Amino acid sequence: MSLVTVLWSMISAACLTLAAVHLPAWWLHREERAGLVFSVLAISTALVALCELWGLHARTPEAYAAALAAAHMPFTVVLISVPAFLYLYLQAGRPVLAVCGLALSVLAIFFSGDSLNIRKITSLRHVDFLGDQVAVPVGVPNPWMLLGLIGTLLLVAFVVDATITAWRRHGGHVEVVVGSTIAFFMVASVGQALIARGGWLQSPVTVSPFLTGVVGAAGYAMCRDLVNAKQLVAELRENELEAALAAAAANVGTFTRDIQRNTIWASPKWRELFGFSPTERLNIEQVLLKVHPDDRLTFDNGLVFEGGKSGEYHREFRLLLPGGRTRWILHHGRVELDAKGRPMRSRGASIDITARKHAEQEMLRLREYIAHVGRVSVMGQLASALAHEISQPLAAILRNAEAAALFMQEPSPDLAEISAIVDDIRKDDQRASAVIDRMRMLLRRQPVEMNTLDLEQVLGDVATLLRPDAAARHVKFEVEVTGRIPPVRGDRVQLQQVLLNLIINAMDALEGIREENRRVRVTVRQEAPEHVEIGVSDTGHGIPVNDLAHIFDPFFSSKPKGIGMGLAISRTLVEAHGGRIWAENNAGGVGACFRFTLPIAV
Numbered sequence: 001m002s003l004v005t006v007l008w009s010m011i012s013a014a015c016l017t018l019a020a021v022h023l024p025a026w027w028l029h030r031e032e033r034a035g036l037v038f039s040v041l042a043i044s045t046a047l048v049a050l051c052e053l054w055g056l057h058a059r060t061p062e063a064y065a066a067a068l069a070a071a072h073m074p075f076t077v078v079l080i081s082v083p084a085f086l087y088l089y090l091q092a093g094r095p096v097l098a099v100c101g102l103a104l105s106v107l108a109i110f111f112s113g114d115s116l117n118i119r120k121i122t123s124l125r126h127v128d129f130l131g132d133q134v135a136v137p138v139g140v141p142n143p144w145m146l147l148g149l150i151g152t153l154l155l156v157a158f159v160v161d162a163t164i165t166a167w168r169r170h171g172g173h174v175e176v177v178v179g180s181t182i183a184f185f186m187v188a189s190v191g192q193a194l195i196a197r198g199g200w201l202q203s204p205v206t207v208s209p210f211l212t213g214v215v216g217a218a219g220y221a222m223c224r225d226l227v228n229a230k231q232l233v234a235e236l237r238e239n240e241l242e243a244a245l246a247a248a249a250a251n252v253g254t255f256t257r258d259i260q261r262n263t264i265w266a267s268p269k270w271r272e273l274f275g276f277s278p279t280e281r282l283n284i285e286q287v288l289l290k291v292h293p294d295d296r297l298t299f300d301n302g303l304v305f306e307g308g309k310s311g312e313y314h315r316e317f318r319l320l321l322p323g324g325r326t327r328w329i330l331h332h333g334r335v336e337l338d339a340k341g342r343p344m345r346s347r348g349a350s351i352d353i354t355a356r357k358h359a360e361q362e363m364l365r366l367r368e369y370i371a372h373v374g375r376v377s378v379m380g381q382l383a384s385a386l387a388h389e390i391s392q393p394l395a396a397i398l399r400n401a402e403a404a405a406l407f408m409q410e411p412s413p414d415l416a417e418i419s420a421i422v423d424d425i426r427k428d429d430q431r432a433s434a435v436i437d438r439m440r441m442l443l444r445r446q447p448v449e450m451n452t453l454d455l456e457q458v459l460g461d462v463a464t465l466l467r468p469d470a471a472a473r474h475v476k477f478e479v480e481v482t483g484r485i486p487p488v489r490g491d492r493v494q495l496q497q498v499l500l501n502l503i504i505n506a507m508d509a510l511e512g513i514r515e516e517n518r519r520v521r522v523t524v525r526q527e528a529p530e531h532v533e534i535g536v537s538d539t540g541h542g543i544p545v546n547d548l549a550h551i552f553d554p555f556f557s558s559k560p561k562g563i564g565m566g567l568a569i570s571r572t573l574v575e576a577h578g579g580r581i582w583a584e585n586n587a588g589g590v591g592a593c594f595r596f597t598l599p600i601a602v
Helices: 003-028 033-056 061-090 095-111 145-170 173-197 208-249 268-274 284-290 293-305 354-381 383-409 415-443 455-472 492-508 545-550 566-576
Strands: 118-129 132-141 252-258 263-266 311-320 326-337 343-352 451-453 476-481 488-490 519-528 531-538 581-585 592-599
Touching: 003 033, 003 132, 003 208, 033 061, 033 132, 033 208, 061 095, 061 118, 061 132, 061 145, 061 173, 061 208, 095 145, 145 173, 173 208, 252 268, 263 268, 268 343, 293 311, 326 354, 383 415, 451 455, 451 492, 455 476, 455 492, 455 519, 455 531, 488 492, 488 592, 492 519, 492 531, 492 566, 492 592, 545 581, 566 581, 566 592
Parallel strands: 476 519
Antiparallel strands: 118 132, 252 263, 252 343, 311 326, 326 343, 451 488, 519 531, 531 592, 581 592
8 A cells, every 4th residue: 555545544534533523522512613613624624635545546637637526525615614613713803804715715616627726637647756656637727726826815814814813812822823823734735736836846736734734723722622621620520529518518508490491409408408308309399398388489489580581689488397397598599591581590509597587586676675675764764744744634633523523512513614624624634645655655565567657647746745854954846847748667666766865865965055045956858759857956065076976886975874875776776667867967066966767658
C-alpha cells in the first residue's frame, strides 16, 4: 500500500473519529450547535479526502473529473461549516463577509466546469509524490479561478475579523489559536494551489491536508471545551458537597420541582422536615397534604406559580405533624421560565423556624405586658385629676338625691321637679360611667384588635381623659383637625396609649414655664395619600440636640424621675401599626414636637 493511500486514509479516519466523538455529545446537548457544525465539518473533510484519493489514483481524465465532481458537494459543505463554526463558537464575526465569500466560492465551484483550476480536463500526467505516482490533470485554465480566490479571501477575512473581535471581547488565547490556525491553513491551501498551477511545484493540488489542519484547530477548541466541562463537573460536585454540608450545618432542606412534569427532588433534610421517607416519590399534591389547611393557599401560590413571570418568593407556613403538633417553615424559592415564557422549574430552600415563631409570640406577649404596665403608669399619673373628674358628678348625684328626698317628704310633692332631679342624676351617672369606662378600657389587658378607626373619635376620648389634668396644671390644651381625616386601621387602646404618652410628656415639658405660655397642641392632617400625620407640640424648653438621636431608646429619659419607657413603647406601637415616629424642635427654639404617621385603612 502506497504512502499516499495510507496518509489520505488516515486523514479520513481521523476526521470521522472526531465526528464520532462529538456528534453523540451534541445529540445529548442539542443546544450546543457548534458541536453539530464541527461534526459536519469533519465528515465533509473525510469525504473530500476520499474523493481526492480517488482522483490521485485515477487512470483516465473521465475518472479524475468524476472524482472532482463527487468532491464538489462535501467541499461546499466544508466552506459553509468553517464560518458557521467560528460564528457559533466565537460568537463574533461579520456575517456579510461570510455570506459574500460563500456566494462567490459556491458559484465558482458549480459553474467552473471540471475543476476550479481547469475548465476541461483533456489528459493526465503522473508525477512522483510521497514516493508514489499520482495523477495530475492537464487542460484548459479556468477563468472562474479568480472568482473562487476572491471568495476564499473573503472567508479568510471573516475568520480574521471573528478572531480579533473575540480576542478583544474575552482576551483569551484559545480564540486566537483557533482563529489564526484556521486562517493559516486556508491561506496555505490557496497558496499551494497557485504555486502548483504556476509550475513552480511538481505536485498535485490537494486541499485535504489543509482542511485537516482546519478540523484539527476546531477539534482543539471542542476538546478543550470537553476538558473544561469535565473540570466544571468536578468543581460542581465539590460545590454540591460543600453546599450540602453547609445546608446540613444550617439545618436547611433544599428542593427542585419540575413544574411541567410535576416531580420534586428533595434533599434528605427537606424530606425530614416535611415527614417524607428517603425514597418516597414526591409531587405537589403529596406536599400540600402536609401543609396546615389554613396555609395551603399561601404555599400553593409559591410552588404552583400563578402570575406568568419568574422571580423569587418567600413563604412562611405550618406543617401538620403526628399528634396534632405543628412546625413552622420558612421557605425561599425562585421560579424559572423556559424559552416560551412558561413556568419550568422551581428551586428553593426550607428551614424550621418553629423556635423563632415561639420566641416571637413570647416577645409579643411581653410587649403587650409592658404596654399594659405603661398604661397603668399613665393612669396613675392621671389618678388625681380623674378622681376629681369623677367626684364632681358623684357629688352632684348626692346633692340631687338629697333634694329629691326632701321633696318627697312634702304632702304634695312637685313631681315635675322630682323628674328633673332624676334626669340630672341620670346625666351625672352617665358622665361618671363614661370616665370609668375609658379608664377600664385602658387598664384592661386584651389581645390586639386591628380595626378600622375614626381617628377624631379616638383623639376625642383621649382629650376627655386629659382635660382635667391639663386644667389642674394650668395648661391650654388644643386639638386641631385639618380637613376631612380618612379612617385608619389599628388597635384603639394602643393608639390611645401613644397619644396619652406624648401629650403627658408635652405637659411635663412645661414645668417651669409661665402659666400664660403653657400650651399643648395636637394636630391631625392627611399629609400624603397613603397616611395620616398626628403631631403633639408644646411650648417648653425643647429637646437638647444631643438627645434627639436617643430620645426613643429604652430607659433614656430627660426627666429626673422618668424610667425612659414611654417613648420606646410608643415607637414600638407605631411601627407595629406600619407607621413611623420622630421628634424635632419647633422653629424659633420654642418647644418641641413629636409626630407620627398611621396608614390609611384600605
